[in-house]
Amino acid sequence: MIKNKFLILLSSILLISCTTVQPPNEPIGVHPVEIHTHRIETDKTLNSIPAPPIKTPIIQKSPFPVAQLPVPLLSLRSIPAVPGGIAWVSLRSSSSSPPIIKYQNSRVVVLRHKQQWVALVGIPLNSKLGQHIVIDEETNQRYSFKVIKKQYKVQRIKIKNKRKVNPTPNDLQRIRREKQLIEEALAITWRPTTTSPLPLMQPIRGRFSSSFGRQRYFNGQRRSPHTGLDIAAPLGTPVGAATTGKVIRTGNYFFTGNTVIIDHGQGVVTLYGHLNTIKVMPGQIVKIGEIIGTVGKTGRATGPHLHWSVSLNQNMIDPTLIMK
Numbered sequence: 001m002i003k004n005k006f007l008i009l010l011s012s013i014l015l016i017s018c019t020t021v022q023p024p025n026e027p028i029g030v031h032p033v034e035i036h037t038h039r040i041e042t043d044k045t046l047n048s049i050p051a052p053p054i055k056t057p058i059i060q061k062s063p064f065p066v067a068q069l070p071v072p073l074l075s076l077r078s079i080p081a082v083p084g085g086i087a088w089v090s091l092r093s094s095s096s097s098p099p100i101i102k103y104q105n106s107r108v109v110v111l112r113h114k115q116q117w118v119a120l121v122g123i124p125l126n127s128k129l130g131q132h133i134v135i136d137e138e139t140n141q142r143y144s145f146k147v148i149k150k151q152y153k154v155q156r157i158k159i160k161n162k163r164k165v166n167p168t169p170n171d172l173q174r175i176r177r178e179k180q181l182i183e184e185a186l187a188i189t190w191r192p193t194t195t196s197p198l199p200l201m202q203p204i205r206g207r208f209s210s211s212f213g214r215q216r217y218f219n220g221q222r223r224s225p226h227t228g229l230d231i232a233a234p235l236g237t238p239v240g241a242a243t244t245g246k247v248i249r250t251g252n253y254f255f256t257g258n259t260v261i262i263d264h265g266q267g268v269v270t271l272y273g274h275l276n277t278i279k280v281m282p283g284q285i286v287k288i289g290e291i292i293g294t295v296g297k298t299g300r301a302t303g304p305h306l307h308w309s310v311s312l313n314q315n316m317i318d319p320t321l322i323m324k
């Protein structure tokens with residue numbers, strides 16, 4: 001009997017202690033992970049409880065911190081501005097915050113170098129030669145730079161799949177649609193960064209099987225020049241993000257096959273093509289080197305390799321110019 005009474009007492013203590021350990025009105029934040037994962041089920045009970053504050057991105061009203069020009073990019077100062085290259089433009093702005101510099105209506109990368117602002121302008125591969133202008137949108141100050149000729153090599157490629165060289169009318173429709181999707185991705189809204197989005201890490205090790213800018217002939221027919229760098233590697237080799245960024249698009253495209261596009265801020269966008277598998281989703285934040293997919297030969301490819309494109313202010317440039 002005594003033993004039974006003791007058990008009843010013990011169980012009622014346990015019952016009390018259970019209810020006191022998890023009171024129904026426990027404030028949010030004590031178990032943030034649990035509340036987050038059960039949000040849908042517990043929504044009704046949470047209605048009366050104020051939602052936790054949403055973290056808003058820091059708006060750069062304050063001039064500091066600002067993105068500093070990393071040492072590896074200093075070499076760009078002495079490299080001539082060519083189609084598919086980068087122009088180094090020293091700015092005379094005394095503004096304590098990064099000036100808004102535009103080239104052909106697109107905002108460009110601006111970094112602080114010692115006591116000066118420097119604009120790094122991506123030049124289109126089909127650019128005209130001669131004087132080009134960038135404008136400081138706030139002061140209307142203009143800066144010019146000169147684009148000089150670069151002779152890119154010719155490349156002749158044999159493709160078994162003839163449709164990849166002479167697409168059907170349906171294919172052409174698809175190609176036009178996908179071209180627009182890619183252009184939209186490159187034109188993503190310019191967002192500020194507190195660290196430089198450049199230089200970039202090479203996404204995989206391997207032999208450069210085709211360089212940027214080559215004029216290409218597929219089965220003897222002239223096609224668009226090569227707007228990326230091809231790096232050959234075995235099928236399934238993991239591909240890393242070139243630097244921290246946000247995945248803005250993934251998809252399967254006629255030419256680049258399984259493709260991932262990442263926004264790194266300040267108008268710097270990278271594209272990874274011919275992937276065998278895609279390991280990320282649009283909206284996902286990736287860190288430098290994080291695996292985004294594996295090497296494949298999807299799309300117009302003769303063998304497994306990574307097609308890697310780098311875009312500055314909506315212009316694809318030679319990736320080797322900004323590699324670590």
Ligand SMILES: [Zn+2]
Binds near residue numbers: 210228230307308
């Ligand atoms: Zn390529």
